[in-house]
Amino acid sequence: MSNPTRAELLGPLLKSVSRSFYLTLSVLPAGMRDPVGLAYLLARAADTIADTSLISPEKRMELLLSFRSQVNGFPDSDALTVIRAEVASQQMDSDEKVLLESLGPALVVLSQFGQSDREAVREIVTIITEGMEFDLRTFPDESSGRIMALQEFAELDQYTYMVAGCVGEFWTKMTYAHVPGTFSDPPTLVMDRGIRLGKALQMTNVLRDCGKDLRIGRCYLPATILTRWDLTPQDLLSPDLSLRARPVLFELVRKALDHYRAGIEYTLSLPSLSIRLRLACLWPILIGLETVSLLVNNDRWLDPAKVSKIRRGDVYRILALSVPMVASDRLLRMWAERLIAKIEARMND
Known part of the structure; x- marks a missing residue:
């Protein structure tokens, strides 16, 4: 795919790099698919630039900032050439390599795009890359052997906004723009719930990936919470301390569940006949809650070899069960509340 067309970018290439998210994209109303899909591709490319550890953090920062500038309308063909030469060439995943080589056509x-979609995509990619910039500035080089922790929960909360809460914000703007009249609740309430849905999903990712992140020097679990339980980031490198560290896990899970509840209200505020939009919101919530359930039942949640990952068969089960229920507020609420109650019961044992 040397010079992909728009259809190839937002079809086969998007499907190959988005994996499970493509399921959500595929059910979106037609007008939303292209801007949401392209935003995903650009964010995914930026993430690959920021995470390619064979390149120095300083160089990654330089390329990331250049990429952000290009997304915002300042072309730089030399920088694209460098990204192809220095980042794409390091990728073991051929799909990621093709994506980085396709940034020119993507831009x-x-x-x-029309002005409003173009500005919305630029805004979300800017915020997400600010989250990646935060990572590169806050944490040590992956090969340094050092670990740095966030200090306060407010830092983690802001981070979850930059890398995922803003996605809920963008999603809501796209819904207002392409499916007007969808939401009946006040816009500020709808926007807040959308942001919190994104934060819930990212909090789940942070907790699920904790063992792996610690080994590249990144501790997203706030030091103030660790200190309360007489723990340090270095302690968390030992999977045998998973049980001792469960109070930290449970405290952050409870915060995530509060966000999930807002996400459920966001989904149920969509008209019952807005099937595609409901499914697109519902699937990440249910998959996220089942992942949280695995986490709170995982006695070695800090072990990178024991990641709490939902099985593909369970994903298909969720998809199959959700379709006949999607128009029923009562059934959806019961399903989500049952999952939350199961998680809370485990934490209260």
């Missing part, structure tokens, strides 16, 4: 597609 052309962005320029072809």
